[in-house]
Amino acid sequence: MIGKILSHYRITEQLGAGGMGVVYLARDERLDRDVALKVLSASLVADEAARKRLRREARALSKLNHAHINIIYDFDSEGGVDFLVMEFVRGENLARRLQAGFTEAEVLSIGVQIAEALEEAHAAGIVHRDLKPGNVMLTDRGAVKVLDFGLAKTLEPDLRNTESLTQPGMIAGTLPYMAPELFRGVEADARVDIYALGAVLYEIATGARAFAQDTTASLIEAVLKDSPRKPTAIAPNLSEGLEGIILKCLEKDPSVRYAMASEVVAALQSIGATRTTLAAPRARRRRPWAMAGAIAAVVLATVAIVVASRLGVLRGPALGRIESLAVLPLNDLSGGSEQGYFADGMTDALIARLAQIGSLRVISRTSVMRYRGTSKALPDIARELHVDAVVEGAVLRSGSHVRISAQLVAAAEDRNLWANTYEREVGDVFALQRDLSEAIAGQVHVRLTAKERERLARAGRVNPEAYDEYLKGRHEWSKRTQAGLEEARRHFLRAAEIDPQLGLAYAGLADVYVLLDLYSGLRADEALPRAEEAARKALEIDDQLAEAYPALGMVKLYRRWDWAGAEADFKRAIELRPSYATAHHWYSILLRDKGRFQEAIAEARLALELDPLSPIMNANLGDVFFFARRYDDAIRQHRLGRDLDPAFAPTHLYLAMAFAQSGAIDSAIASCNTARTLAGGGSYVLGGLGYALGRAGRSPEAGQVLKELEGRSAQGQSVPFDIGLVWVGLARAGQSNARARDECLDWIEKACREQPSGVKDLGVDSRFDALRDAPRFRQILRRLGLG
Secondary structure (H helix, E strand, O other): OOOOEEOOEEEEEEEEEOOOEEEEEEEEOOOOEEEEEEEEOHHHOOOHHHHHHHHHHHHHHHOOOOOOEOOEEEEEEEOOEEEEEEEOOOEEEHHHHHHHOOOHHHHHHHHHHHHHHHHHHHHOOOOOOOOOHHHEEEEOOOOEEEOOOOOOOOOOOOOOOOOOOEEOOEEOOOHHHOOHHHHOOOOOOHHHHHHHHHHHHHHHHHOOOOOOOOOHHHHHHHHHHOOOOOHHHHOOOOOHHHHHHHHHHOOOOOOOOOOOHHHHHHHHHHHHOOOHHHOOOOOOOOOOOOOOOOOOOOOOOHHHHHHHHHHOOOOOOOOOOOOEEEEOOOEEOOOOHHHHHHHHHHHHHHHHHHOOOOOOEEOOHHHHHHHOOOOOOHHHHHHHHOOOEEEEEEEEEEOOEEEEEEEEEEOOOOEEEEEEEEEEEHHHHHHHHHHHHHHHHHHOOOOOOHHHHHHHHOOOOOOHHHHHHHHHHHHHHOOOOHHHHHHHHHHHHHHHHHOOOOHHHHHHHHHHHHHHHHHHOOOHHHHHHHHHHHHHHHHHHOOOOOOHHHHHHHHHHHHHOOHHHHHHHHHHHHHHOOOOHHHHHHHHHHHHHOOOHHHHHHHHHHHHHHOOOOHHHHHHHHHHHHHOOOHHHHHHHHHHHHHHOOOOHHHHHHHHHHHHHHOOHHHHHHHHHHHHHHHOOOHHHHHHHHHHHHHOOOHHHHHHHHHHHHHHHHOOOOOHHHHHHHHHHHHHOOOOHHHHHHHHHHHHHHHHHHOHHHHOOOOOOHHHHHHOOOHHHHHHHHHOOOO
């Protein structure tokens, strides 16, 4: 097979072989990467049962996407050869590493990662059935990868072989790692994997197998009847805690073993809680681990950690100055997907605190969240985000306790500079966030101003129930949907009810009301007063709360056309949190609408640097180019944004605007229709579509759009600007010019009251150039502070 090409995979080397298949190293010539390619053995190519089993393995693997499980890329057939395409893992398996031996810290770390992989598989209804050292790979960077999932449900051991129970076309397991019940004909469940995990841990902890009899019969008899020798009798330095975990996994009665892999994770972590070497396993997968039981030990005193950090005790090897940083989504270890909001909230809080440092560029939430569950290497992530270092870690919440494990990695070299673990009561979560952010700031050697140091050190207690509601609200708000915003409002109101002094709850509520007119059609004269009330309440509680100022600035802009006041609020948010991308984004909008295009482009570029993978930040820069009448630049930027996220409707709408003004009307209409499909009937797309149809002289179709918008207006939706935009398109096309101009001006005047988010651009929007000589239009601009 060497040198053969299957589909677009060129086989270069044989990596291994078993009773069922052969694994090759291959080159994916389409994506230019190495992959592992598994094909059936030559004797089984025509065996339909074997082919079905390989397909079954592919389906099983396709359900799993986890940092510690070998990822499947493809399953295909060519020239009668079925093959599986999998991630190629560089490293060596545990079986080959046994001679070198493992420290207890390494055993604990490996055990946690294997158990995490098993938990993922069991949650998907898959039992591994062949866990052994040969199927656990240690990558070159020390992470665990569990291989060879997807074995048949019916286990039929081959008692003729003490090492492998593999028959042609059937992989059933490896005898020394098989649970006793399998020899009794009991149907396998997840606990057979727990037993196998115990056997693997026993072997890597002691260097010997739990049962090492020479013959098949004696080995099976020992597994069924005998107790394994105590691990400490072989490895005296092994802790009693780890010995107890191993022996509990190896219990002969399945009901006495750990019931779930998550219980093994908890037990292992309780032993390793004071070991900084286990602080943050190098996982890329961010899906939650189920957590059974409470945290069993307290970590090193946080105060001592922070003092040590400040004194340089914990600093890693010297490296160049770190000026930019990304905090990857913290892994949720808290016990079920319903706790995911908490880990996200901790990630957001850490980003927010570090973003207060003016000399450090911190990537925003939108961009880093795209790396949740990714298998990309840290240097690759760092290159895509243009950062010098990366923070990654995990959050464990059990009852009233919160534990965060984190590590700082020099991205270019993929070198661990620092790692530690922090634990607090939920009520002290702000103090935990403070200690962690201070430690990281100390490690990257940034220079803090007195004000930054003071803000970074701020911490207070919080009502755990109220903070829970706040985090849930932020989780829903980030979805940017009508349902999500309504749910976010409910959570923020509940948080404020539980703790009236939680300023964050009111800041979140203000953000909801700022967006509701756009996403739900709520009239601005209803939404904006509520937004202002909430923002001001937040600032009464904490006048240094950066999150409250942008919302207040938007209220001042849309409700009073107070451009100077809005600008001051945006600048205040940036002063308090220099890496707050949303503040730079909204400030760029104000600057462009005032015609300060050079400044607007600079702010939009900075927002994009802070959030490079955010569709809205990409779209905003293109929009600034549009209003600056740099249509080619706008089209180029929106095409980049479209490639980044083809499903983001605003990008297609803004691209349509640039197409229309550059004269490519047909392309504008096509882009509008794409945006309309993606937006699911959002009214804001209709205005752009009607305008383009009017410009194209397709007045009957533009008239249909008008009719639809007027119907929405009659139902109470706030759409006057969109209706005015359609009329200006008809006016530009010469369709009853006088009437079209009057209709447009009537609706624009109404929009000043009901839909201010649309009219704020009138001073620079080239689509309204045909109206600039009209006295009524000039009067509108003066009223908006744009004249």
